[in-house]
Amino acid sequence: MHGTIFTLLKRYVQTQYDHSTWIQLLENSGLTATDFDHKHVYPDEHMYRLVGQASAMTGIPAHELQEKLGEYLVPDLMYMYQKLLQPEWTTLDMLEHTEYTMHRQVRSEHTENAPPVLNVTRIGPDELFIDYVSKRRMGALAVGIVRGVAAYYDEADVIKIEPTTSENGEEVRIRVRRLR
Structure with a gap:
């Protein structure tokens, strides 16, 4: 890591x-x-x-600590990768583009590093699924980061985050919806 x-x-x-x-x-x-x-x-x-x-x-519990840490990481991560962010993005846009922007850069700059793979499927303008894949089994950290991203975009009160599988697995599915 x-x-x-x-x-x-x-x-x-x-x-x-x-x-x-x-x-x-x-x-x-x-x-x-x-x-x-x-x-x-x-x-x-x-x-x-x-x-x-x-x-x-x-x-x-460890998963709660991971979620809290994930939320805490977001402002610094957003600052580190601000040049890759588009000003018009919202929470869902940011999540949709994380794999091909931030994670791609991390992998190219640090070949020994292996951030999780995030397969994001946009269901519609207000919903997406994130399929987190990592042998680290730290899906709870990813859930916390999603919460932190929603707070960063000032959408924490309108974004619902639901892990639909155990947060301890190598593959974790996270449903993210914008409430209307």
Whole structure:
């Protein structure tokens, strides 16, 4: 997993809790503070250990923590990829184009990185399905990112997000609808 995600996870923990919580999380996970930098890719196992330990420390289920992190990531991700965004896009447009814009760039810049494959099917002007495919089994993170994208486009109150399969699988289907 790309180091940027770990860097943002660190900031999330520090802002939601504090720096000592981050240090404790690293220690409980058997990792060190020097393990992450935004220019490298790290084993997915590091993220699993951190999320698992964070769940144990907070009592919050791992999938909920992944969703919260996903929402938190969006402003930074949108800033990083702003040159790829079109000003007329809405939440559904952004989601429809993620695979062929942002994920394509990530794969070309970091060949060792493997963001999930997002097969998006637009059902109509107000609905689409996202088929998340990844051996990482972090569909909950994707659900959180979708929520964060809706908030970014100021549509959180009109976008309904429904995972239609388990968020733990290698393949997760997410239904996204704009309510009228």
